[in-house]
Amino acid sequence: MANQEILLQIKDLSKSFKVGSRKLGVPAQQLHALSHVDLEVYRGETLGIIGESGCGKSTLGRCIVGLHTPTSGELMFEGSPLSFSGPQGKGLRRKIQMIFQDPYSSLDPRKTCGKIVEEPMVIHKTVEDRAQREERVRELMGVVGLDAQHVHRFPHEFSGGQRQRINIARALSLSPDLLVCDEPVSALDVSIQAQVLNLFGKLQKEFGLTYVFISHDLSVIRHISDRIAIMYLGQVVELCGAEGIYDSPLHPYTQALLSAIPPASPFEKKKAIELSGDIPSPIGDQVGCPLASRCPHCTDRCRRECPQLTEQTDGHQVACFLYDKERAR
Template sequence: MSQPLLEVKELKKHFPITGGVLGKEVGQVKAVDGVTFFIREGETLGLVGESGCGKSTTGRMLLRLIEPTEGEVTFNGKKITSISGSEMRKMRRDIQMVFQDPYASLNPRHTVEKILEEPMIVHGIEKNSKKRKQKVRELLEKVGLSSYHAKRYPHQFSGGQRQRIGIARALAVKPKLIVADEPVSALDVSVQAQVLNLLQDLQKEFDLTFLFIAHDLGVVRHISDRVGVMYLGKLVELAGSEKLYEKPLHPYTQALLSAVPVPDVEHKKERIVLQGDVPSPSNPPKGCPFHTRCPEAMDVCKQVVPKFQEVEQDHYVACHLYEDNKSI
């Protein structure tokens, strides 16, 4: 089994809430609250959860596009949470991001050629202009576009084509890890499958490692080796993709998976309907963050935060039901 390329320990991001005439801090939004996981070289880790659970914030902290409040991120043996800004800029050659919105993530004033050339210039990858332009054309063909698209502007492309340009831009610097932040959520269903297949093909060809952030559980199952489930800024479960879908342990994961449409009527699971709304991350409940909506909640859940621990081989869960492996 390959070594972890990326390790995240107790990562937190608390955004201040200010109020009053003087703008004093009156509270905090705990967007990410103590997340721990690792990604092995060459694998895809899927990160799922409801909107606002902290998935995208986690992804952006890995590149320090958002500075963490606490915690540690180690990439390829180097702690990137403690290096300087200039060192981090160099490190971004190895960690790239594909953004959710293909309309907002490309500069509308630049041609595709300039968009793809820019990261090569910044990181000093190819100093010869003619070779750079040739590399741009090769990249476009790798992602399913044509070399003549290089002279066009982003507004002349469809959403799926723009996302392919975003993928090509990430590949331009030959990264080791790509953080894909909901890369298909803004696309039509037919185009989603094409982009997912493209990512899998590129992973094999370029030996890439992915953190794939999404809220669609079907999409995540298709592309991920392991899946982590987030709720209210915390990881509640992490396991191999097949294991998680066949035998979810956390009540929140069970509820999420029960809502996924299943074509086979005989194997259809009973729908678990959660009561109430997701609590505010500025005022999370005491104890387990899920206890206010959990059908299995016990008294201990209202007081004590459950540990995120390994209950089976490579299967982690944060739930009092499984402490000391009682319910496995």
């Protein structure tokens, strides 16, 4: 994979939010949503990002499309720094599009389907001619599997799966290079979810799209991704190829996460690895490994230092002192 072109590089990205204190005179605290995330996204691949709610996966997606400004760190897109300001920024926005989780609230209820899909082209002036634009809208609706006769319908006249298709058509209307999909199928029923997942696969083949696919559903992520990043409390704790993460999970958190998936058949008996307690609060100073308070293998060092992502085998990176070569010696 090393010989592939890097489309997006995330370097030491951190994002923290200010949390107002409830007491007068007490200074506001920092909520560390992302801390020191390093990731690379190759052209044409699907990078799956998985984690529990509150682990910062949506914040990461939003940082990539520029909906959040990172506190520190850098994003490089096609080798140059990613900045959304100025005329150049507008061009970049065109190349990176996002699909949101909730197909019900991410479409303007007062606009027809045609207008929704057309709008990005109007804003970015990619297709100036109105007739051409309408032609393109119909073409896009065909691509995502919507009936072109429904251009004049409003979002409420569509089902959840169809709305998600409108969302996808809107994102595709600017022919982007990178699509950030923030839980695009979690609001859909299983049978509809399968249809939309197939559509994602088809579009990737057809247009050579690159996806950053965020989800909390491990089987969906495994199905669609080439590589998977596991996040916990704002950090990437493990990164590896899609097969490897299920066959040989290294990080204790990944192991616990995998053991929590419901079985694939009634005959399967799983060994339960339970993490005790809840996710610690991301507010305030973060010391040590984020999993230290819940990890069964926790050592003193885990409470003091934060492990870095280090390469174990080819392409399999893990942030855990258990796999620290120095300690093994």
